[in-house]
Amino acid sequence: MRRIRTAPHAPLAAAAVLLALAAAPAPAQAASEQGQGQGQGHEPKAPREFVALHDVAPTIRQDIRYFTAHNFVGEPIDGYRQPMCIVTKDTAKALARAQRSLLARGYTLKVYDCYRPQRAVDHFVRWAKDLDDQKMKTEFYPRVDKNRLFEDGYIAEKSGHSRGSTVDITVAELPARPTRPYHPGEPLVPCYAPREERFPDNSVDTGTGFDCFDTLSHTDDPRITGKQRANRQLLKTTLEREGFSNLPEEWWHFTHKPETFPDTYFDFPVSRHSLTSHR
Incomplete structure (x- = not known):
């Protein structure tokens, strides 16, 4: 949903180390970083306040749906050049604190989307105006007329995501097995179907899939x-303790307050090369 509102415990340390190793960037992501600088000399860059979440909280799982075709549009979204989460530093630190709390209870956070460039929002708008394109309706909006x-x-x-302090996020129980890849053209199941019927996700059951x-x-x-x-309450209360506010219409949508950039909508690509201190 794209709704916007104006708006040193030893076992724990060991678990964190193991999870950090498991959460390292996948080879596909590492490969996608090569050559990203070609033809991008004039692309906008992120302010220094933006960071890669993996650098601050490496154990948080990442399942960046808009880098893939498994989303309500049915194709990779403009501006997502790497499957990574970029957020403001304050947001990343708050997520790291929430993650430490969940790890101690046998859970991990998992993000579906973080900073979203304006060009991605524009892609959503173009898609929404094309009433003939409904290939993903069965899963993502079966009871809503386009x-x-x-x-x-x-x-x-x-979208508030373009300001850098908003994330789409869930919780997974440890050990969390990888979610299988989506294969374009495979049969779709409504996002509110029973968990065992809808597209598999290694997160806990919250009653619907992401972006339902x-x-x-x-x-x-x-x-x-x-x-x-x-x-849902586990996710909500854990994040609220760290300064996040939930959007009532979306159980997965949270904004860290106060926002670092409350009035600015950015359009730099989702890529390591967008970050001022990328490495």
């Missing part, structure tokens, strides 16, 4: 009960 995506607030021309355009995604929807509600 011609209502703007009116219902699922798509907007600006449905009222069941509202954090406190009364139809979400039992363990699913408890999992």
Whole structure:
């Protein structure tokens, strides 16, 4: 959903080391970093306040959906040149604190999206205006008419993600096995189907998949009960303690407050080469 609101314990240390090794960038990501500088000399750069989350909190899992075709558009999104999470330093530090809390309880955070360039938001807008393109409807918006995506607030021309303090995030129970890749053209299942039927995800069951355009995604929807509600509350309370605010319409959407850039929407690509001190 693209809604916007104006708005030194020894065992723990050992676990963190093991998870850090497991969470190191995949070979595909490392390979994608090679040659990124070619033809990008005039691309905008991120201010020094932006960092790669992996450099601050390497044990947090990353499943950057808009780098892939497994999203409501059905193709990689403009501006996502590497499958990585970029956020402001304050946001990264807050996520690291939340991660330490969850690791001690046998869980890990997992991000689906972090900073999002304006060109990606523009891609969403173009897609939403093309009413004939509905190839991902069965999974992501089965009960919503595409011609209502703007009116219902699922798509907007600006996103808080472009300011760098907002993340789409969930929790996974350890040990968390990798999620299998999505294969374009494979049969789709509604995002609110029972967990064992919808696309597999190594995260805890929260009642819907990520980016599910449905009222069941509202954090406190009364139809979400039992363990699913408890999992949403685990995510929400853990992040709220570190200064994050949840968007009520999306259980996965959190913004760290106060925002480092409350009024600025950036358009640098999601890439190591966008960072001022990339390495």
